[in-house]
Structures are given as C-alpha cells and as structure tokens.
Amino acid sequence: MTENSSDFGFFIIGSGPGDPELITLKGYRILKRAQVILYDNLVNKKLLEIAPKDCKMIYVGKQPYGNYTPQEVIHELIKAYTQTHQVVVRLKGGDPFIFGRGFEEVLFAEKHKISAHYIPGISSMQASGLSGIPLTHRGVSESMWVITGTKKDGSLSKDLHCAIKSSATVIIYMGMKKLAEIADVYIRAERGDMPAAIIQHASLPEQKKVVCKVKNLMTAAEHSGLTCPAIIIIGGVVAVGNHASLLHVVHS
Structure with a gap:
C-alpha cells in the first residue's frame, strides 16, 4: 500500500475485546508503522509485537478500582509525542468511543491542532x-x-x-x-x-x-x-x- 496523509498523525485505535486477531486491518496497518504507542490496561500485549522494534511503548492504563494514569497525564503525553513523531498511536481496549473516553482525547487533539484519526474496535458487548x-x-x-x-x-x-x-x-x-x-x-x-x-x-x-x-x-x-x-x-x-x-x- 502506498502512504498518504491519512497514514500520519495521531491515531486512536480500538484493540477489540481481547483476542488480538479481532483488531481491524486498518488498525493493524497503522500499528505496523507506529513510532509511539500509548496503551491501556485491557490491550492484549501481543498487539504490541506488531509495531516496529524501535517503537516507543508507554503504558498509560487504568486498572479497575486500582492504579491508574490520570487523563491529564495522557493528554500531555499525546501533545508531547505528536510534536516529535509522525505516527503516534493511542491503543485502547474494545472501542474507544464506547465508555472509553476516546472522544475526550479527540477533542484535546483538536484543541491543540493535532491531526487525529479514529479507528473503531470491536466492543466487549x-x-x-x-x-x-x-x-x-x-x-x-x-x-x-x-x-x-x-x-x-x-x-x-x-x-x-x-x-x-x-x-x-x-x-x-x-x-x-x-x-x-x-x-x-x-x-x-x-x-x-x-x-x-x-x-x-x-x-x-x-x-x-x-x-x-x-x-x-x-x-x-x-x-x-x-x-x-x-x-x-x-x-x-x-x-x-x-x-x-x-x-x-x-x-x-
């Protein structure tokens, strides 16, 4: 596939309910090119193996009723890495727009003039x-x-x-x-x-x-x-x- 402008920027990708083979082809293609991945607690770690070996991977998960990364910290990481890298992925479990706070991150990106792309995932329901x-x-x-x-x-x-x-x-x-x-x-x-x-x-x-x-x-x-x-x-x-x-x- 040839690269185009939609292959660069900030990507919010739904990783699906758990089985790594349930990620979409588009999500797989972007992960293959990722330079930075900010991933959640429910993401199957096998999906991280799709990314290039030099990809920077940062855990920003929230465990149910346990340890969590504040949303404000995640926002700042998005802002910082999109200034220095061309393909930054926010990898979330299920579908990011179904109780996943994904659209909050889209709005944050929009506010800071960051090109954002949404790739749906299969929800747990x-x-x-x-x-x-x-x-x-x-x-x-x-x-x-x-x-x-x-x-x-x-x-x-x-x-x-x-x-x-x-x-x-x-x-x-x-x-x-x-x-x-x-x-x-x-x-x-x-x-x-x-x-x-x-x-x-x-x-x-x-x-x-x-x-x-x-x-x-x-x-x-x-x-x-x-x-x-x-x-x-x-x-x-x-x-x-x-x-x-x-x-x-x-x-x-």
Whole structure:
C-alpha cells in the first residue's frame, strides 16, 4: 500500500475485546508503522509485537478500582509525542468511543491542532456473541440499552430505571461493583426473574460466563469468582443464547 496523509498523525485505535486477531486491518496497518504507542490496561500485549522494534511503548492504563494514569497525564503525553513523531498511536481496549473516553482525547487533539484519526474496535458487548448470547433476536428483543454501571460521580445510571420498562436487551458496562444495586432496581420493578449473564474476558481462552436470574447477580458472581472488568447482559436473549450449543470460539 502506498502512504498518504491519512497514514500520519495521531491515531486512536480500538484493540477489540481481547483476542488480538479481532483488531481491524486498518488498525493493524497503522500499528505496523507506529513510532509511539500509548496503551491501556485491557490491550492484549501481543498487539504490541506488531509495531516496529524501535517503537516507543508507554503504558498509560487504568486498572479497575486500582492504579491508574490520570487523563491529564495522557493528554500531555499525546501533545508531547505528536510534536516529535509522525505516527503516534493511542491503543485502547474494545472501542474507544464506547465508555472509553476516546472522544475526550479527540477533542484535546483538536484543541491543540493535532491531526487525529479514529479507528473503531470491536466492543466487549459485541464479543458477547462469542459466548453464545446475541444482543438482539427476532421475537425476543429488537432493541438495546447500553448503560454505564458507574457514572462519573460513582452512582448507578438512572437510565436503568427506564431500560427495564421495555423488552430491550440491557447491556451494562462497569457494573461489577453495582450488582446488588442493579438487582434491587429489577426486584423493585418486579422483574427480578429476568435472565442475566456476566461475561469476563470475552473472546479469550480464559473467558468466563455465568447465567442466572437478575436478582441473583451478586451471589452468582461470588460463586463463580467473576471480577472486574466484566460485562452484564440482561434480557430474554440470555435465555435464548443459553440454549444454543452450536457456537464454538476459535482461538489462535
């Protein structure tokens, strides 16, 4: 491929849910040319092997409820390295624009006259299909609510109260510390028997899944040893998927 102006600048790339082979071809091509990579905690380290040997790699991850790199520090690194290098990559888990703060970094780049390019990634909610759970299924659920389990102020999103009034699939990111609250919302709405699933390490060989009633989320997570990060799926699609037996995950 010949190089063009879109091959240079600052790139925000979604690395996908975990399996390194799920990165896009465009993301792979830019990683092959990267001079600097600022990568997150959930990025599969095998993806770093794609970059040239002289590529500078800097970990700027945030561990769930643990150590983290302040966003302001990441912004300053973006600003500094884009002044001295032609291909600077911000490699983030999943898709950077789905609860990944990726657009904050686009806005920062725009403010400082930095040429920014966005390369989408497969989100962890899409990877739920690899555990046999579809996000929609005709006659069961024909829409979705995608909700953050933990807002900026630490509270559970009030959107959940609206979501449970429909037949839509409810997908909750960053909700493992809110399992008791999530269950309580459903119990109060007399929907505690809704099928639910928690999926951790989607797309990876160590993937774990537990299926239960939403009222039992906390107990099911504790018995299965599931921790952060994980995705929570609630709705009829969980029951449909839990009866599927034909899907196999292929790992490299």
